[in-house]
Amino acid sequence: MFDQNPPRAPLADALRPETLEEVVGQDHLLAADAPFRRALEAGALGSVILWGPPGSGKTTLALLIAEKTSEHFVRFSAVTGGVPLVRQIVEEAGRRLSSGTGTLLFVDEIHRFNRAQQDAFLPHVEGGTIRLVGATTENPSFEINAPLLSRCAVYVLKALGQADLRRLLDRAVESREFVRRYGASVEAGALDLVASASDGDGRRALNILETVCGTLSGEASRIDADATSSILSRALLRYDKSGEEHYNLISALHKSLRSGDVDASLYWLARMIVSGEDPLYVARRLVRFASEDVGMADPSALTVAMRAADSYHFLGSPEGELALAEAVCYLATAPKSNSVYVAWGRASSAAREEGSLPVPLHLRNAPTRLMRELGYSEGYQYAHDMPDRMVTSVNFPAGLGEPVYFEPGESGREAAVAARLVEWKTARERARKKEDGSDGR
Numbered sequence: 231m232f233d234q235n236p237p238r239a240p241l242a243d244a245l246r247p248e249t250l251e252e253v254v255g256q257d258h259l260l261a262a263d264a265p266f267r268r269a270l271e272a273g274a275l276g277s278v279i280l281w282g283p284p285g286s287g288k289t290t291l292a293l294l295i296a297e298k299t300s301e302h303f304v305r306f307s308a309v310t311g312g313v314p315l316v317r318q319i320v321e322e323a324g325r326r327l328s329s330g331t332g333t334l335l336f337v338d339e340i341h342r343f344n345r346a347q348q349d350a351f352l353p354h355v356e357g358g359t360i361r362l363v364g365a366t367t368e369n370p371s372f373e374i375n376a377p378l379l380s381r382c383a384v385y386v387l388k389a390l391g392q393a394d395l396r397r398l399l400d401r402a403v404e405s406r407e408f409v410r411r412y413g414a415s416v417e418a419g420a421l422d423l424v425a426s427a428s429d430g431d432g433r434r435a436l437n438i439l440e441t442v443c444g445t446l447s448g449e450a451s452r453i454d455a456d457a458t459s460s461i462l463s464r465a466l467l468r469y470d471k472s473g474e475e476h477y478n479l480i481s482a483l484h485k486s487l488r489s490g491d492v493d494a495s496l497y498w499l500a501r502m503i504v505s506g507e508d509p510l511y512v513a514r515r516l517v518r519f520a521s522e523d524v525g526m527a528d529p530s531a532l533t534v535a536m537r538a539a540d541s542y543h544f545l546g547s548p549e550g551e552l553a554l555a556e557a558v559c560y561l562a563t564a565p566k567s568n569s570v571y572v573a574w575g576r577a578s579s580a581a582r583e584e585g586s587l588p589v590p591l592h593l594r595n596a597p598t599r600l601m602r603e604l605g606y607s608e609g610y611q612y613a614h615d616m617p618d619r620m621v622t623s624v625n626f627p628a629g630l631g632e633p634v635y636f637e638p639g640e641s642g643r644e645a646a647v648a649a650r651l652v653e654w655k656t657a658r659e660r661a662r663k664k665e666d667g668s669d670g671r
Contacts, residue, residue: 242436244407247290249408250296254401254432255394256287256387266385270298274530275516277355277362279340279370279379282387285431288365291387292336295363301332308342317426323360333360340364341373348375355381371598382602389430396425398432412443419455427462429585430539438462463490476507480515483558488523499558503551513539516557527567527642534560565642580633587627620654622661 247253250260259266269275275295280288304319323333354360355378362382366373370384390398399421402408424442428435442461446453458606483498502512517535524531539559542550597607611621626632638644638651
């Protein structure tokens, strides 16, 4: 009659840190000499907003703040709660305060409250009825009422780095709770894969670990990188549809265009149209081809392909089919380059592999005072005001250096682009040397 096996708490909740020393990452807040840590230890931490990406530890910090105070702790979610519940909490806090006990109110995802709802907190924060700890993934400058924000200190949490995630995962697999649940050891290579797939999110890292181990722990006493990679890849569903001939024909058209065979390209276009293929599907593939296989060798190709799609949409069949045929002839006879396609692949791979690296402060806009105080836009070089419009600052996230993704070839107009990039690189290096105090030669 009763459930003998109640559901277990997620691993991320079961292993939540119980002390500040157990928190992984956020050293800028939790180091012994950090202002946040000093204020917390001294009991001088007022109302605060914790701003950071998912899985960075906002809820954990809020719970640890509660451990450091004698105030009554109330946890509230802006997703599920509303103003009536806020009023109830405030009334109870007022009665509690009259007997000498304060109230610490933790509002998770406070940005989900609109500005009118946030106003419900303001007089009670200002009057000391409650002390507010708000957690948000959104920029408080835009999502929190200015009067409420002015009464709170804002602390910024950072996404966890790979080393932080590995420490978190190492600690997890060594815990008694993990051993009790899964009874399996996890190789370092498997933990590296889990950390890479987590994109700076500690909660996601533990959830992925739980998924992998829950799937494999009954099959093996030791979980390796190959098994982990197999589990992680199952989430990527392969796109497929029935009708092989549909894909055979579009493949033939694409490859005939790439090889510059204009007559074969026209034939395969005709085969598709005559067989009843949607001409707008063909038009979309021509637009793709213009970017992938012609690219910067002839940038006008993309315009021709787009105008062909627009023309067919305007005219319909059969008149609009001639516009598609014209685009096919243009694309087949245009100079070819896949440099943009290759560059985009390199940049996309880097973005996936490196995760959500923070945007350098000098590249961020600073429309609010808080953002300016945090260093946003500091050091930005406005190109039009620079000598020869030459910007010398690095526009990549810290740690990436300045990788080269786009390498133009010698086909069509790309030769001129390649020469221009070399000229700019040389001028930038000369300007940087001049800034460093050398003669720049």
